[in-house]
Amino acid sequence: MKTFYCSVLLALFMVNSAFAGEAAIRTEMAKKFPYSKIISVKKTPYFGLYEVAFDDQLVYTDENMTYLFSGNILDMHTLKNLTEAREKQLYAINFDALPLNLAIKNVKGNGKRRLAVFTDPNCKYCKKLEKEMVNLTNTTVYIFVYPILPGSEEKAKAIWCAPDRLEAWEDHMLKGVEPKVNKVCDTSALAKISMEAKKLGVNVTPTLIFEDGVIKPGTLTLELLEERLADAGQK
Numbered sequence: 001m002k003t004f005y006c007s008v009l010l011a012l013f014m015v016n017s018a019f020a021g022e023a024a025i026r027t028e029m030a031k032k033f034p035y036s037k038i039i040s041v042k043k044t045p046y047f048g049l050y051e052v053a054f055d056d057q058l059v060y061t062d063e064n065m066t067y068l069f070s071g072n073i074l075d076m077h078t079l080k081n082l083t084e085a086r087e088k089q090l091y092a093i094n095f096d097a098l099p100l101n102l103a104i105k106n107v108k109g110n111g112k113r114r115l116a117v118f119t120d121p122n123c124k125y126c127k128k129l130e131k132e133m134v135n136l137t138n139t140t141v142y143i144f145v146y147p148i149l150p151g152s153e154e155k156a157k158a159i160w161c162a163p164d165r166l167e168a169w170e171d172h173m174l175k176g177v178e179p180k181v182n183k184v185c186d187t188s189a190l191a192k193i194s195m196e197a198k199k200l201g202v203n204v205t206p207t208l209i210f211e212d213g214v215i216k217p218g219t220l221t222l223e224l225l226e227e228r229l230a231d232a233g234q235k
Helices: 002-032 082-091 124-133 152-160 165-175 188-200 222-232
Strands: 038-043 050-054 058-061 104-108 113-119 139-145 207-210 215-217
Touching: 002 038, 002 050, 050 082, 058 082, 104 165, 113 124, 113 222, 124 165, 124 222, 139 152, 139 165, 139 188, 152 165, 152 188, 207 222
Parallel strands: 113 139
Antiparallel strands: 038 050, 050 058, 104 139, 113 207, 207 215
């Protein structure tokens, strides 16, 4: 009986210590990153690390907050991406709730797979992503023109008012052809796209949204795009 009570007390101590650690880390993280919203802090079962979920990013830290880790943790037995699975729980959105009618639509092959991209005409990483997507197959890409860099708004409006928006977009992003203002048109859709981006917390370009609702800021290689699209198709 004595052994049983000792075991119970030890378990309670360990649980309380974990909660104390989580609370302390949340407090310190809030001090170090005052302009970021913390969704949750949770102790992980690996290496004594704590998972810190900000409103736009998942990171890890040790108990003493000596280091901050940003990246993917994989289970070597199953090769499952534990970070990605957790991000899906925390951040995934409903893909069909996106204002797809406001996007420039690029259908590749049978267009069965779906990918949304918030992108800026002056963003060099967006242009790099466009080059990677040239050889993407059987995917419908929804291009949300989101001008956030200096001088981007004028280009975005010129592309939006072009006779063929997709052609004007690809000419600029892939060939460096500066878009010309051929006519003035209704560009209120660009403002609506901007509002949607802010609602989703999209503040960098490019930002990709896959069909399973996972949001990924930054560019990806064609190989990684194909892998991620395949994973999203298994939702």
